[in-house]
Amino acid sequence: MKSPIVKTAGRALTPFVLLYGAYVTLFGVLSPGGGFPGGVIMASGVILILVSHDSEKIKSLVENIEWFDTFGAFAFLLVGLGGLFLSGAYFANLWPRSPVMLILLDIVVSLKVFAGTVALFVYFFKQEVEPSSTE
Amino acid sequence: MKASGLQKNILTMALLLIIAVLLINGLRLEHEDKRESSLHEYYLETYEDAGSVNLVETILLNYRAYDTFGEVMVLYIAVAGILILGEEEKEGEKR
Numbered sequence: 001m002k003s004p005i006v007k008t009a010g011r012a013l014t015p016f017v018l019l020y021g022a023y024v025t026l027f028g029v030l031s032p033g034g035g036f037p038g039g040v041i042m043a044s045g046v047i048l049i050l051v052s053h054d055s056e057k058i059k060s061l062v063e064n065i066e067w068f069d070t071f072g073a074f075a076f077l078l079v080g081l082g083g084l085f086l087s088g089a090y091f092a093n094l095w096p097r098s099p100v101m102l103i104l105l106d107i108v109v110s111l112k113v114f115a116g117t118v119a120l121f122v123y124f125f126k127q128e129v130e131p132s133s134t135e
Numbered sequence: 136m137k138a139s140g141l142q143k144n145i146l147t148m149a150l151l152l153i154i155a156v157l158l159i160n161g162l163r164l165e166h167e168d169k170r171e172s173s174l175h176e177y178y179l180e181t182y183e184d185a186g187s188v189n190l191v192e193t194i195l196l197n198y199r200a201y202d203t204f205g206e207v208m209v210l211y212i213a214v215a216g217i218l219i220l221g222e223e224e225k226e227g228e229k230r
Contacts, residue, residue: 030188066218069211099185099187102193105200109203
């Protein structure tokens with residue numbers, strides 16, 4: 001799994017995969033896409049690096065990414081409550097004419113899906129590298 | 136109850152047939168209700184207010200943001216559940 005080919009391919013591909021994921025998320029308002037698929041595409045970019053490289057730095061980088069997962073979920077709630085407090089209706093559209101709310105929710109959702117998927121992968125990857133003590 | 140291979144097949148066929156009939160009826164009724172419902176007209180008339188071109192995204196995040204919130208929560212609970220269930224060996228030697 002750690003052959004130089006996979007390493008260089010991973011290093012070469014990941015920025016483009018992350019860029020494409022960000023594009024799908026941010027352009028979810030105009031073209032098909034949006035928070036969920038964008039987040040997963042970005043997660044696949046990071047997983048590509050996680051699989052091909054074994055350096056501790058990357059591991060430490062993604063070590064406690066599940067907090068972003070929590071933060072994303074609560075940010076979505078805050079946006080909903082913000083609508084409730086600012087203009088009366090839960091999840092109200094605060095800027096009626098402009099897609100600001102949509103892009104905001106898109107970004108929050110993609111952050112959450114990204115962090116959740118990477119956290120899941122880190123957990124399963126850790127299982128595979130050092131199986132839990134129970135076995 | 137030692138059912139021979141043939142009986143098992145017949146049983147599963149009958150079961151699948153019943154499920155198929157129920158599903159088709161359900162879909163057929165679902166289709167008829169759709170024609171009268173004016174919800175999609177409402178979406179088409181007022182989706183300019185949300186200011187986005189992509190109607191699917193508008194519905195997903197604007198008209199039905201509450202459902203998407205539920206979806207986000209389901210995903211969050213799933214991830215949190217797996218991570219919590221898998222926590223025990225961390226306590227063991229790592230910390």
